[in-house]
Amino acid sequence: xxxxxxxxxxxxxxxxxxxxxxxxxxxxxxxxxxxxxxxxxxxxxxxxxxxxxxxxxxxxxxxxxxxxxxxxxxxxxxxxxxxxxxxxxxxxxxxxxxxxxxxxxxxxxxxxxxxxxxxxxxxxxxxxxxxxxxxxxxxxxxxxxxxxxxxxxxxxxxxxxxxxxxxxxxxxxxxxxxxxxxxxxxxxxxxxxxxxxxxxxxxxxxxxxxxxxxxxxxxxxxxxxxxxxxxxxxxxxxxxxxxxxxxxxxxxxxxxxxxxxxxxxxxxxxxxxxxxxxxxxxxxxxxxxxx
Amino acid sequence: xxxxxxxxxxxxxxxxxxxxxxxxxxxxxxxxxxxxxxxxxxxxxxxxxxxxxxxxxxxxxxxxxxxxxxxxxxxxxxxxxxxxxxxxxxxxxxxxxxxxxxxxxxxxxxxxxxxxxxxxxxxxxxxxxxxxxxxxxxxxxxxxxxxxxxxxxxxxxxxxxxxxxxxxxxxxxxxxxxxxxxxxxxxxxxxxxxxxxxxxxxxxxxxxxxxxxxxxxxxxxxxxxxxxxxxxxxxxxxxxxxxxxxxxxxxxxxxxxxxxxxxxxxxxxxxxxxxxxxxxxxxxxxxxxxx
Numbered sequence: 215x216x217x218x219x220x221x222x223x224x225x226x227x228x229x230x231x232x233x234x235x236x237x238x239x240x241x242x243x244x245x246x247x248x249x250x251x252x253x254x255x256x257x258x259x260x261x262x263x264x265x266x267x268x269x270x271x272x273x274x275x276x277x278x279x280x281x282x283x284x285x286x287x288x289x290x291x292x293x294x295x296x297x298x299x300x301x302x303x304x305x306x307x308x309x310x311x312x313x314x315x316x317x318x319x320x321x322x323x324x325x326x327x328x329x330x331x332x333x334x335x336x337x338x339x340x341x342x343x344x345x346x347x348x349x350x351x352x353x354x355x356x357x358x359x360x361x362x363x364x365x366x367x368x369x370x371x372x373x374x375x376x377x378x379x380x381x382x383x384x385x386x387x388x389x390x391x392x393x394x395x396x397x398x399x400x401x402x403x404x405x406x407x408x409x410x411x412x413x414x415x416x417x418x419x420x421x422x423x424x425x426x427x428x429x430x431x432x433x434x435x436x437x438x439x440x441x442x443x444x445x446x447x448x449x450x451x452x453x454x455x456x457x458x459x460x461x462x463x464x465x466x467x468x469x470x471x472x473x474x475x476x477x478x479x480x481x482x483x484x485x486x487x488x489x490x491x492x493x494x495x496x497x498x499x500x501x502x503x504x505x
Numbered sequence: 506x507x508x509x510x511x512x513x514x515x516x517x518x519x520x521x522x523x524x525x526x527x528x529x530x531x532x533x534x535x536x537x538x539x540x541x542x543x544x545x546x547x548x549x550x551x552x553x554x555x556x557x558x559x560x561x562x563x564x565x566x567x568x569x570x571x572x573x574x575x576x577x578x579x580x581x582x583x584x585x586x587x588x589x590x591x592x593x594x595x596x597x598x599x600x601x602x603x604x605x606x607x608x609x610x611x612x613x614x615x616x617x618x619x620x621x622x623x624x625x626x627x628x629x630x631x632x633x634x635x636x637x638x639x640x641x642x643x644x645x646x647x648x649x650x651x652x653x654x655x656x657x658x659x660x661x662x663x664x665x666x667x668x669x670x671x672x673x674x675x676x677x678x679x680x681x682x683x684x685x686x687x688x689x690x691x692x693x694x695x696x697x698x699x700x701x702x703x704x705x706x707x708x709x710x711x712x713x714x715x716x717x718x719x720x721x722x723x724x725x726x727x728x729x730x731x732x733x734x735x736x737x738x739x740x741x742x743x744x745x746x747x748x749x750x751x752x753x754x755x756x757x758x759x760x761x762x763x764x765x766x767x768x769x770x771x772x773x774x775x776x777x778x779x780x781x782x783x784x785x786x787x788x789x790x791x792x793x794x795x796x
Contacts, residue, residue: 232649232650232651233650233651234651235651236651236652236656236667236670236674237650237651237652237656237659238656238659238660238662238663239663240659240662240663241650241655241656241659241662242650242651245650289616293612293613293616296612298607298608298609298612299609299612316589316662317589318589318590318658318659318661318662319659319662321584321587321589321590321612322584322655322658322659324616325580325584325615325616325619325648325655326649326650326653326655326656328616328619328620329619329623329645329648329649329650329653329655330645330649330650332620332623332624332627332641332645333641333642333645333646333649336623336627336638336641336642336645337642339630339634339637339638339641340634340635340638343630343631343634343638344631346630346638347627347630347631347634347637350623350624350627350630350641351624351627351628354620354621354623354624354627355624357616357620358523358617358620358621358624359523359524359528359532359533359536359617359620359621360523360524360525360526360527360528360533361527361528362617362620364532364613364616364617364620365527365528365529365532365617367609367613368529368531368532368609368610368613369529370609371529371531371532371607371609371610372529372530372531376527379527383527
């Protein structure tokens with residue numbers, strides 16, 4: 215199955231389980247809205263691509279990992295859009311969850327997605343205890359405290375923001391979880407540290423690309439209000455380095471990511487995929503020179 | 506070790522792990538505030554009491570279950586107190602988390618506690634895969650969708666609230682998880698269905714007691730604004746049955762809970778403990794006649 219349709223099928227099964235009777239109807243709809251609102255599925259595709267490069271000998275486990283990571287990402291977006299954070303009325307060109315269903319259901323949909331993400335992995339423990347245990351702590355570590363997404367987001371409430379910690383926790387952690395989880399799901403745990411590096415470089419590259427998009431893109435292209443980072447005074451590679459400097463940094467990070475891919479059956483294909491992916495996420499006015 | 510000091514030690518260890526470097530300082534404080542603000546620890550005590558009645562042959566696992574359940578309970582209180590829900594400035598006589606640390610950190614502290622609750626169980630998978638897997642799905646099922654706490658809370662946003670589903674999901678589910686988890690942690694999985702009944706009866710009893718307290722107690726005794734349920738138009742046993750009817754219902758539920766305790770080494774002690782506990786949670790102006 216094509217990675218993207220494989221991901222959508224796995225997400226559909228997970229959301230169907232969450233929104234089954236006796237779920238309250240509006241919460242079920244809010245969860246569905248949060249998960250199926252046109253996301254690019256960057257992290258679960260990365261997870262499955264790494265699993266494939268490592269042999270993908272347990273595809274159900276890889277699917278569960280990809281689903282858990284994407285559900286966590288969706289949960290973080292729903293809560294990030296809340297009035298007390300970004301107060302975003304739109305997301306990917308559609309109403310944000312709180313705009314469509316109200317703030318209460320947005321809080322609860324995020325909470326439920328966090329639980330459901332880890333439950334998806336917990337259901338794999340009986341079949342593959344060792345790998346599933348490691349997937350669980352990989353995903354929880356990337357999302358909780360002291361160094362996951364929630365920690366990253368919380369740095370924005372501190373008077374002084376350590377920029378590297380902030381980006382690593384807020385964005386890098388879930389990218390690193392995606393690459394590590396892909397490897398662990400396929401039994402390549404011995405290479406987990408190398409795959410973590412790949413994910414960390416890509417996470418930072420994606421963050422820089424996002425900063426560039428945020429600074430340069432028209433609101434239409436982005437599907438959300440542009441210029442949010444500078445409006446909120448958040449750390450940004452463009453603010454620190456300028457557009458040219460940020461673009462150079464991005465190219466270097468992509469090179470580092472490609473260079474960090476460990477030797478495995480699908481290494482060459484994966485390196486090419488990384489370059490293609492980074493082209494996709496760049497603003498249309500820029501190109502990626504790292505190839 | 507006394508159950509209550511055993512619970513505090515286990516919670517302290519879990520919160521120390523969450524708030525270790527490099528956690529953002531205010532988020533770490535908000536989490537600590539959420540967990541150590543004078544909670545009665547009803548659910549983790551119930552969990553450890555059931556584990557003890559079943560032999561408690563794996564105390565670390567029982568501790569992890571009790572911690573996971575209490576962290577989930579704390580997370581739900583933090584999010585329930587948010588301005589978009591109860592907008593409660595106080596909790597247990599102290600500032601609520603959002604009153605003390607702001608709404609953003611309250612959302613994030615709740616999110617982080619949910620992740621950390623399940624991570625605490627995930628860390629037990631290598632030592633006891635089967636029991637830990639069941640503990641994970643017991644706790645996730647009691648908190649997520651379609652029938653956990655988040656679902657229960659979401660029923661409040663529906664135009665029609667099925668009262669039994671609502672109470673079962675919002676309160677009963679975590680009590681049932683506490684009894685089931687206590688049994689599972691101690692290897693008494695075969696009696697899980699009976700323990701679930703005990704937890705469900707107790708959860709409903711606790712809910713009725715809470716309704717009675719909410720209707721009758723002075724704000725000083727409760728530590729939070731009184732009369733919240735009727736003010737928000739939520740389903741309440743007192744509104745449905747009156748004070749006398751609600752008290753009779755409570756006595757019947759306690760009897761049912763006591764009657765449902767399966768035969769095990771510590772059954773008698775546990776039955777006595779249930780009666781004592783229900784005395785404690787009743788408003789001081791009422792007494793429990795079920796003994």
